[in-house]
Amino acid sequence: MLLSLQNVSKLYTLGGVEIRALDGISIQIDRGEFVAIMGPSGSGKSTFLQVASTLAVPTSGSITLNEREVSAYNEVERARLRNKYIGFIFQQFNLLARTTAQANVELPLIYAKVSASERARRAKEMLELVGLSDRVRNTPAQLSGGQQQRVAIARALVNNPELVFADEPTGNLDSKSGEDIKNLLTKLNKQGRTIIMVTHELDVAEIAGRLIFFRDGKIISDKKQKKKQGKKV
Numbered sequence: 001m002l003l004s005l006q007n008v009s010k011l012y013t014l015g016g017v018e019i020r021a022l023d024g025i026s027i028q029i030d031r032g033e034f035v036a037i038m039g040p041s042g043s044g045k046s047t048f049l050q051v052a053s054t055l056a057v058p059t060s061g062s063i064t065l066n067e068r069e070v071s072a073y074n075e076v077e078r079a080r081l082r083n084k085y086i087g088f089i090f091q092q093f094n095l096l097a098r099t100t101a102q103a104n105v106e107l108p109l110i111y112a113k114v115s116a117s118e119r120a121r122r123a124k125e126m127l128e129l130v131g132l133s134d135r136v137r138n139t140p141a142q143l144s145g146g147q148q149q150r151v152a153i154a155r156a157l158v159n160n161p162e163l164v165f166a167d168e169p170t171g172n173l174d175s176k177s178g179e180d181i182k183n184l185l186t187k188l189n190k191q192g193r194t195i196i197m198v199t200h201e202l203d204v205a206e207i208a209g210r211l212i213f214f215r216d217g218k219i220i221s222d223k224k225q226k227k228k229q230g231k232k233v
């Protein structure tokens with residue numbers, strides 16, 4: 001078992017009103033799985049990713065990663081854990097604007113105190129994996145949306161994380177770039193990486209082997225499915 005949540009809740013208080021963003025979630029995810037999460041806006045999908053990835057702390061419940069209880073970890077311990085085991089892909093790419101693709105990808109390795117030459121080598125290798133060998137010196141403004149997301153994916157993977165979280169990775173992309181990202185995620189999962197992805201697009205959810213629906217902070221359905229290939233582009 002790679003990741004396990006037991007009866008996890010997350011409450012927010014907003015203007016004196018209590019919001020139950022996650023309401024007693026229990027789930028287990030094995031190494032190598034590709035999980036897609038769908039559900040209406042406000043159903044708790046992003047909160048689930050944040051809590052499951054230790055970016056946010058649950059109000060109650062237990063979370064284990066590699067059989068280790070992490071829900072009570074402090075800030076520093078959680079940051080160290082994320083740097084070592086977890087990669088993130090966001091809808092808005094979150095790249096540093098005035099910084100080359102290469103330097104953006106190297107960033108997690110700086111936090112991990114990897115030497116400059118090793119950083120350069122690994123960043124190049126990851127940019128090659130996402131098909132951007134010829135764009136290493138470009139800044140985000142000089143790249144298309146799809147290329148920027150591929151840089152972000154290279155950055156998410158450069159630490160060789162066991163677990164990759166993606167929150168609407170194709171949400172800001174045209175359909176051709178969306179297909180590129182679907183094919184890339186499929187390839188990464190085939191290489192053995194565990195992926196947990198939120199999407200509101202059914203054709204994106206179809207590339208995953210397991211589909212989970214959220215509503216009102218709860219899991220209302222959790223089913224295995226046959227992975228579909230993206231279109232060749």
Ligand code: ADP
Nearest residue numbers: 012014019021040041042043044045046047048
């Ligand atoms: P989804 O990603 O499915 O759209 P979210 O996880 O973002 O849903 O939000 C779930 C619920 O929690 C919503 O009602 C949202 O308004 C609320 N929420 C999320 N984050 C916060 C926060 N930081 N403070 C207060 N309420 C929040």
Ligand code: MG
Nearest residue numbers: 042045046047
């Ligand atoms: Mg969301």
